[in-house]
Amino acid sequence: MNDEKSGVEVAVVSGLSGAGRSTAAKCLEDLGWFVVDNLPPELVSTMVELGAQARGVITKVAVVMDVRSRAFTDDLASVIKDLDARGYKPKVLFLEATDAVLIRRFESVRRGHPLQGDGRLSDGIAAERRMLMPLRDEADLVLDTTGLSVHQLRGKIEDAFGSESSARTRVTVLSFGYKYGLPMDADLVIDVRFLPNPFWIPELRDNTGLDSEVRNYVLSQEGAEDFLDRYQELLRLIGAGYHREGKRYLTLAVGCTGGKHRSVAMSEELAGRLASEDGMTVKVVHRDLGRE
Template structure:
């Protein structure tokens, strides 16, 4: 096919064309599956040389997600860059490059868990392959339109993020994620707002309550008996309820609020549970995650 292909059939549909790439183990396959669930025509590992023919064929009538990475038969940084340069800039066809990334230690752990050989170093050390792939993809990463670091994201959180980016308007309600956590392990990645609950009375020092969690009514009652609790909760609820409509009006589709305490099992969990109930009663779409409790489980 010649270099002057105009890709007209796809352009006429007015759909999205999303290239999904990133290092092996960063979540690219998960992202492809999510986009497919959102209604995209998803094709993974199609040789780059065949993509122009695909785009020049009959229109599919819906958006497309094309997964490309080092496993593609004819993949090179130069070839992908050239392909992207040839795609026309048109108002009725939005072309974007989504890059999924993760820290090296996370990629090593994920590969160690699956025991799969790395495509860039099947006969060498895992770390060498990861470093070689990162070097190969550096220019593509820099060019990406959207970059998601999945190092600290669960598959559910990645799905929520992609739904906010690519979901249909009816899917793009503002989703509120509440997370409890322990300050000992650090603030969760990607949190938009954080409330510190460490000043509240601590159930950890009560032998009867220590083995329980903030989901238990006994622990919740103990925390709420703190004379500062009622005013604290009323103020952060009022602040949150004021900000959520503003975030929605700005086009934000996903907001994460963190609640931290020392151990991440009692006070932060209790406050997060109460906030989830309060926001849900107001009609907000709420999900909740207790990070430290997940680790223990």
């Protein structure tokens, strides 16, 4: 079986304890990888085969491995060779850092090293470094996280394992009605109740912001276009900042009184504008549309 037939990409993430494996795993999940942490080496090939049989549901499998597994280095080396022979061509990421940084990280969380035993923290780090040296030498990508922030590490992993679409900030524009309560998951909230309410116009009352008559009425009101222009520029700045900080999900809540007219029309218009921005994918959800 080759990787074209299986349609599954495989990555193996390993490295020194405290060097950033958990951050790497979370980043890969955000990039759309199916991540399995600390799977026994003898089960890795089975996991990948199951992914290949999922008929496109799972297309990227990442296995995070560390020295907690028995016979770690020998078994993992065999697994990598087996996957390679099957045509999966696994990409191996190895994370490391200097002893001083690793010691500081362990001390900051007040945890011992998995190989420390009754010895010192530095003894566990040295033993692990020796144990993993063969794997490091065979890795496709070695990342030294000594001087990297969490966000910088995420950026390097995105460059290595992400696609253009997976690295985009995913924006959900959510319309809602204030009388039904604020959305609990909103990152930003926009209040469009400063615009005249179509509810008080008899011929528009039974329509919604999805209807052209209501949309045209709302967008033609004084301040509507200026508001959209300026908020789009603000979101461009916020989106770029979120991207730099590694935040890949943004929920923008747009509210009016009942969530039927103004918020719906403004959400649709704002989403259409954001969809044209670089680095964003946008979807619209109307939470309270259809309520009485």
